[in-house]
Amino acid sequence: MRILLFLAALMVTLVGYSQDLNGIWRGTLTQEAGGCFPTYHLEIQMTVNGTNLTGAAYDYYDQSRYVKHHFNGRYNTQTKRMVIIEDRLLQVNIPGDCVSCTKTYDLTWSMENGKEVLLGDWKGIESISRKPCPPGKITLYRVPKTDFPVDIEQPEELAKLQSGLTLQNRETELVTTLSLETPEIKIDLYDNAEIDNDTVTIFLNNKLLLYKQRLTDKPLTLRLQAFPNTDYELVMYADNLGSIPPNTALMVVTAGKQKQEVRLAASDKKNAAVRFRLKE
Incomplete structure (x- = not known):
């Protein structure tokens, strides 16, 4: 048996x-x-x-x-x-x-x-x-490794939008680097404090994935299938500062049973970034 x-x-x-x-x-x-x-x-x-x-x-x-x-x-x-x-x-x-x-x-x-x-x-x-x-x-x-940059799946309408998009040139501050246990990753973004009409634009490895989306108590959700030996960087750009500056967000990253929270703050001078890497 x-x-x-x-x-x-x-x-x-x-x-x-x-x-x-x-x-x-x-x-x-x-x-x-x-x-x-x-x-x-x-x-x-x-x-x-x-x-x-x-x-x-x-x-x-x-x-x-x-x-x-x-x-x-x-x-x-x-x-x-x-x-x-x-x-x-x-x-x-x-x-x-x-x-x-x-x-x-x-x-x-x-x-x-x-x-x-x-x-x-x-x-x-x-x-x-x-x-x-x-x-x-x-x-x-x-x-194990690519000869070219890893592509991020991007809807055609956002690719067309990004090709003509002009944003202010701002400094980007790296908040943290997360080590992830599984390749299936879910990223949820919420308003971090009082809901005050904060809107954000989100890039992942320089690909536009969210454009002028309002942060609320309901998540803005992104999903990613991560490859090994590859760095991923999510950048949050503040489209406005809401009624209570700066623009703040709670990011919840789920990878299998692992769940991590990161608080982000962006302003009209600075973007916020988080890096991800799959454990080898």
């Missing part, structure tokens, strides 16, 4: 481990004749919510020549197969005689010599002309 229970627990552990796809995956992307280069580097920064996949993909020759896409995808936990579709071109920095391809990946997760690997094929179309691109193969391994 003990052996059966042990085997059952082991199987649950292995299944759970095999399906933990959150993180950084890097390797190679090949392309058949007709492409700019026969082999590229490929890095994907993947966040998983159930069977849904989102993130950023960089295909690059080196770190100065790359194409960055946003992607969505689905993962089948039974077959270990995923389909990833690049749905938004974010950055292009490639030679003028090359073209960017918007790709669809068909990948399968497995273990290879003790390492997690994603193997499969890709096909795509040229981002501008919409002509088919020469297809190829993909090999990716899980890695």
Whole structure:
């Protein structure tokens, strides 16, 4: 009976481990004749919510020549197969005689010599002309660090707003650095004292996530899937000072069973910042 229970627990552990796809995956992307280069580097920064996949993909020759896409995808936990579709071109920095391809990946997760690997094929179309691109193969391994800045998921409307946004140049004061136990993080922001019409704009790793939102006794909530070996910095910018300066907020950070409170104060001269890092 003990052996059966042990085997059952082991199987649950292995299944759970095999399906933990959150993180950084890097390797190679090949392309058949007709492409700019026969082999590229490929890095994907993947966040998983159930069977849904989102993130950023960089295909690059080196770190100065790359194409960055946003992607969505689905993962089948039974077959270990995923389909990833690049749905938004974010950055292009490639030679003028090359073209960017918007790709669809068909990948399968497995273990290879003790390492997690994603193997499969890709096909795509040229981002501008919409002509088919020469297809190829993909090999990716899980890695601890990224070659590029970790992308923060940002709604398109906020990305457009940020591109034209001009804020006052203020000093930023780091309030504290939090060490977190699990990658699933929830951030709640409340008014820290008497509710006095304080409004704030919030950035996470320089990405606008909340714009001119009023602090009350009900939380403004952000969720983050943190990657290891990565620093995250939340900055609170005071849009006004309310009727009782300065602009103050209570931040409650929840990571698994861990819950931490931080009090922030921002003014027309200074922003407040908190850093997060996942325990290694």
